[in-house]
Amino acid sequence: MANLKNNLKKPFWLSLAPKEKVIFAQHLASMLDAGIPLHEALSVLKDQIAQPSLKYVIDVALIDLADGLPLHVSFGKFPKLFDSFFINSISVGEASGTLPGTLRYMAVQLEKANELRSKVRSALLYPVIVFMGSIGIGAYLAFFMLPKILPLFKTLDVQLPPTTRALLAISSWLTAYWPWVLMGLAVFLVCFNLLMRSVPAFRYHVYKFLMVIPVFGRLLREMQTAQFSRILGTLLSSGVTIVPALKVTAKSVDNPVYKKELEIITASVDRGETIGQELQKHPQLFSRISASMVGVGERTGKLSESLINMAEFTEREVDDMTRNLSTLIEPITLMLVGIMVGFVALSIVTPIYQITQGIHM
Template sequence: MLYTYRAVDQSGKTVSGEREAGSERELADMLRHDSYLLLEAKLPAKAGQRFEFLKRIPMPFRRISLVERMGFSRNLAVMIGAGLALTRALEALAEQTSNPKFREIVTSIRDSVTTGKSFADSLRSHEKVFGVLFINMVEAGEISGNLERALKILAQQMKRDYDLRSKVRSAMIYPAIVVGALVLIGVLMMVYVVPTLTQTFQELEIELPLTTRVIIGTSNFLLRYYWYILAVAGIGAMGMARLLRSQAGKSAFDTIILRVPIFGVLVQKYNSARFARTLSSLIASGIPITRALEVTASVLGNSHFRQSFEEAAKEIQHGKPISEILRRHPNLFPPMVTQMVEVGEETGTIVRMLLRLALFYEEEVTNTTKNLSSIIEPVLMIVIGAIVGFFAVSMIQPIYGSLGNI
């Protein structure tokens, strides 16, 4: 296979080219033999990748994706491990990235490091991009003199987080698409099909059953007041978005989500996996437990999980163990979580226990998303069949009734 690659030499100079290799690993070995370190390798674009060039279009407001940050962390760890100076490694990464916004940020960080600032302090100027977790892990790595290890842990952390998000997102996409398509088809039927049938019924002077009159009435309402409906929907959406940005609104929404069958369990397992892996990574990097709990709280999406760790960060300073604080929230943390954390605290193996919890709940998220798909699909089919059947019977019944009277 012909690979297009980017590599860096011992002086930090980036080179690119094409080379035949059986696999990416074989390509890396070939380049290493020539004193080059592989940064990126790509096969020729397939049909499904023909729009890849769109990613290179400059976008001032384009977000820095988790995948880009993950690649940055992993590649930086590899280059530092190979003996490159931090500034040269950052320069190579800036040249390699295809996102102009991210290239600008990495260049800014390199310039800041060149002036004598620490890597962590340079990252703090871009906290919204990298996040509190990333910066604290890097700072711990710099203090301990093991930045490479901290970056590897970060890359692994982000990879796990990306996998979890992808699984949860994929479980939600199918029902969202089906429901969206159902609503769109329903609106089109009400706006175009029903008025035509209504005119036919009027010409035939057919007596209409209640269900047919309800559908026709709904169609007339949509056609007559659609501007008002759109305005109310827009105002409602903006009001809901504003409410969810408030602390009270977010808390209420998170409470409702946790109580929804199946989805609530999925949210609980997802946040449990994230907290366990994040906290274990922070403690393993040498970050003080109080700060580790504060950072863990900041990365959790559900406000109730976040508040429980903020509470733990405050109370642990008074000598209370984490397990005792988590035990106060049985609706969030099952007995297994509190017991394993307690054992870890008592035996001094909390990092190992948290990693086991993370692996367990990551597997649980995978299983739950699979089960969710198998449950939702037949339910959606039943709902769609019922709606289509109701519409068909309601609109066709009067026609058959009139034919029977002829």
């Protein structure tokens, strides 16, 4: 079978969108529910899928299944495509004989998490587009309009106002050094991206800084609380015991600050503490409501239900926050755009007005 794997055509870049994972899990669950064996279901899905990375993963899984390996072990060979939550959910489903139900439930939870991320991205996209558009307008006025009328100012020996002189200085400097500016910006972005990917301490401190930013920091905390509670609730509903479920959740959350604190919470729970008590010790990450809901779930023996309810409650909070954030950001963005474009326009119009006044006099 090793020779078969060597003959497979591996894509140059393995990638899998969250939506594609959801659809794959839904379709596989439907086929297994219909009584189709796992090997045959994967073969049928492979023929219907156009996504090269997923097709390659299924090819590897088919070979591994023929070798007697379970599905979660095969998918575990691709940690960049499938996180610990996905792998462990499949493992529990295989062990308990409830793989179709586990896949369907996991797909629902993943889809809700993806919807939450999409809403936040959409809320932040508009101000970014407006801001970038304003930079483009300002750059056009400063680098194309102003240089064309500058000779006129010099010919008429007009005393330029401070705003125009400042804009000319910026324009001249950027015109002379723009290749270096672009190169420096590119180097900064590449280095920042590399540090975020390869230096955990740097990534941790960046996230810690983001979480203290007013409004945005609270939004991040609510998103991570929703992710934590949904993953943990799903794992517990699938039959995973509390400590292993917490370990998987800690590996699966995106935010390194939460990851570190969840590792501490996991160790405490392993020593006999309750999750609700531990969440109360981290008020900077988890709200009182979250800790209370978890505590009630532990006392009533319905922790998984409480966590899923908490996830849905927090997601509604995030939904409200993104709408309010859009309402708050739009006027601020427009005001900044107006100031920037107004400064450039004023720098150009003021000396022209001085010239016309001089002519009339």
